[in-house]
Amino acid sequence: MGSMLVDERDIRFVLFEQLKVQELCGNGKFSEFSGEVFEMVLAEALKFAENILFPLNIKGDKESARFEDGKVYSTPGTKEAYQRFVEGGWLTPCEDEEIGGQGMPHVIMTATHEMFFVNFPFMCYVNLTHDAAKLIELYGTDEQKRLYMEPMYGGQWTGTMALTEAGAGSDVGVGKCKAIRKPDGTYFIVGSKIFITNGEHDVAENIVHMVLARIEGDPPGTKGLSIFIVPKYRVNKDGSLGEHNDINCVGIEHKMGLNASPTTSLAFGENRKCTGYILGQEREGIKIMFHMMNVSRLEVGMWGQSVCSASYLHALNYAREREQGMSVAKPDPLKQVPIIEHPDIRRQLLTMKAHVEGMRAMLYYCGYAMDRTGVAEDDEERQRWGRLVDLLIPICKAYPTEKGVLFASDAIQIHGGYGYSSEYPVEQFMRDSKVACIFEGTTGIQAMDLTFRKLGMKKGKVFADFLAGMDEMADRADRLSGWKKYADQFRKTKNALSEIPSVLAEHAGKGTPVYPFLKATPVLEAAGDVVVSWFLLWGAVVAQEKLEALFLEKGAEDSARQEELIKENAEAAYLAGKVQSARFFIGGVLPVTDGKIEAIKWGDCSAWETQDRSFGV
């Protein structure tokens, strides 16, 4: 078996055979690249993930980040890995070459991140630093870029996003952190932040916090928030480090997982000596933060994907090696078979495989759509791709992270009692992954974003057009042997989903305005199922056409010979598996999705009608 982290063949399939991302490399922005270059990049990324990041992640669960006397000590090896990562150009893969970047398409970075996210605590250093620097690149003055962005992109310093406060998590608008104007145009920052990832550590010599705070006198709510650059050590004009900026780490969280990732509580300006530098204009804090939102949410979704993929492949590997129980096909009580031969294990494995492949295509497609906004020929095209990104983001964030927890749990289940012991990494996958459903906007928040903002874009036309565009692939599937029933099921579910906006509006109009809120999460789940099934259908159509060509080439005319070829030939095995993923999802999952959609239509409002006291007295 190949990698136990990602299926390289499937990554290549999605990128080059399904999405055909190499076609981005015509003239223009990505003309220096080619499919071959992309493949080299992916191969290097996988090596880095396999050899450095994954082992460091396993180690980090045991040798966790440590808090001592206000300082945080990272898992040994983190600093060295971070330096190598930066040297490899992985911190700024998509940035322009003038500022030291690689100028790659976003979709390729997305694929490499599926690999790199096998170490999420490590990637927090990468992503927070990148995102903080990106905000400075976009909104900073030339001096701020020189003083902060350059050493951050250069890997000498790291960054954080310091948003959350004790009373202000999902609702940042009630934050109490204050900024007090100083005569020189800078600000005193005073307040406490919690849950700040990498707020203190020993991986880099300085940490640049992006802090949301309210300037004295500014209005309450999100509109009154500004964003500040607040370095751990002040920075002199020449870029050298000055004195400590009165930011103290008062502790780190003890958590269910992500032990290598220090989740810090920070006190800013306890001695009134913490200086912040405003980024952009006053009261633009939320607008600036939100600039990174789509990318950040896609990244967390990619982490979910990464957990699903590694969980699947670890479970698959175990199911092939572990012998237990007798074959149901050829029962012999004295002969144990590898558990992959048991139908219930195969069902679990194919559930994981199908989701992993479908979500992979969905997430990469979202990255690809971001690239298309960058190479669009006109504004209309750019906006069209941009709206598609906006529509997909809540699904791309919530759906794979929810599946991450489930599939890590399934991987434990396939390992049996061993899966529950720390001898195997799957229990760590489950502990680590749960928080992905919470940060960067909980699943509930994604669901409301989808239901209220995204489904309604352009009066519902964006959603309707996206779904209508799926018919083409169902029509192509009709023409393949044995596919009519599957294509019909796909159309049935997809058409049922398309009615959801009017169903919600109808119920809301009939005296329960809260109805769409009650059903938002089920709507997201159902939409995720359909979108994933479309990507699987698309992949299956491409794969089956290729498989039939391969049968022809190898002279495998009858089904027995074809089954033989699938056994012997790795490419035939892969393509046949790709087709089965789609069949499994459409025939096994979409009928359940029909039920979910029926439940949305049903009209039960009991969760709203139940009085608070009736929940428990």
Add this chain to the structure above:
Amino acid sequence: MGSMLVDERDIRFVLFEQLKVQELCGNGKFSEFSGEVFEMVLAEALKFAENILFPLNIKGDKESARFEDGKVYSTPGTKEAYQRFVEGGWLTPCEDEEIGGQGMPHVIMTATHEMFFVNFPFMCYVNLTHDAAKLIELYGTDEQKRLYMEPMYGGQWTGTMALTEAGAGSDVGVGKCKAIRKPDGTYFIVGSKIFITNGEHDVAENIVHMVLARIEGDPPGTKGLSIFIVPKYRVNKDGSLGEHNDINCVGIEHKMGLNASPTTSLAFGENRKCTGYILGQEREGIKIMFHMMNVSRLEVGMWGQSVCSASYLHALNYAREREQGMSVAKPDPLKQVPIIEHPDIRRQLLTMKAHVEGMRAMLYYCGYAMDRTGVAEDDEERQRWGRLVDLLIPICKAYPTEKGVLFASDAIQIHGGYGYSSEYPVEQFMRDSKVACIFEGTTGIQAMDLTFRKLGMKKGKVFADFLAGMDEMADRADRLSGWKKYADQFRKTKNALSEIPSVLAEHAGKGTPVYPFLKATPVLEAAGDVVVSWFLLWGAVVAQEKLEALFLEKGAEDSARQEELIKENAEAAYLAGKVQSARFFIGGVLPVTDGKIEAIKWGDCSAWETQDRSFGV
């Protein structure tokens, strides 16, 4: 708010108003008891759970069981709690009074165990000791009873079930542990066992292992296994402890959770000095073990229930206290409301509440059915109740344990970032509970038991009769105001479920004999949904009749006054909440169950048709 472990009012409702277990106390076996006595027992049990077991469980996660030089040290306080537990009579609640028991109905023990299982590691001492002693009570010689059962039931010694070996988990029949006949009728025991809960500890002075082993020359497979009483210290004729019996603990597992529970690896007879005493006859090991199977599986299901209940109530309590975000009903960006006011939170809470109440009734009913076998007037009645128990057991084991993991995860979700930190117990609930889906027969094994053994009992008549008996409650619901649509949905899903056996047979006959294996787990899920919904419907019918009587009594004639009464009056609030649980489940969950049943009927076999290599190359 009352207890954060269980809803006492709902427990009383299920026992005394829904199942009417006090009617067991007529003449005969339980005539010394009454509803009042049961209530006192339950109140005492909850006190013990709240004051001793739950705090000890939280402590045990941090101060875990420790292995040092072949010895295991338990969480401080365990030994004292165990002594108090035994003194309270909780170890032998259902045993006959002659042997020191309380002679209580099983259903009351089941209810107390929902409370006690808030400390599963502790209850492993209780249940393993009880079950091992019970086997000796049932199959032992008089001397074995005197020497082993008495000090075990008396709380001086504990017991284990030593079944699992490295290559023999779900499939115990391939176990390699050997028994060698000695001239005196005893046996040398030689072999290694793994995953033995409480195989070594400091809670009691002796540990009595029930060891499955194969006598030299006996046939392979489960039929060749015998079961032996193998004490840690040999026991002299007068009951005093003799020499160490050559059983060595070689280590304990590091696990995802259940840190207070030592999961040991044991080496028996490394020095050829380990003596075992056969229980029952040779080669009766599996038959004897299986005697406890129903009870053990119900107990693990109760643990799942206990996790669900505590997860729900912790989440509810947090949702009432935590203020975040503005009201959707009366939006004011400057006013944060308790998150229980958010529709998506209410949806999550009611999902948990409805399942918790429905599963509680199902599990108690299963305990009640066991009691009915004991007080049946004739053999036919006894067998009828016995078959009902057999039918329900796989659902009672698998369904609540699967929900345990999900609802602990949902409780974390409702706590937001705090839920992921060890400051709150919900993350421990999730880590602890996962293994409940694995031991005492994995979910997949329960699903096969249901699909192959249980659905087919008496040519399918047991299952068909059970479902047909549900119509009565649907008919009663028809007569309640606002219930017609709900009763119809219930009938629709229940009738669809009743077709499953013939659907499976049809597919199996059409050339895919493996089809029922592929769909076994979905069948168990769908069956669980329907059974739970029936108990909820039953509860709602009883509750709504009582609620209407209360409205009448209090003169609450119109709906506004009724809503007021529900606000003011705890009993009205409880009853109204009970009705809403059923509405939510039937209107929100059963349409999805319809989808699950459709997926079972659909006929996709891709998980079987996919070749091994196509899962990943």
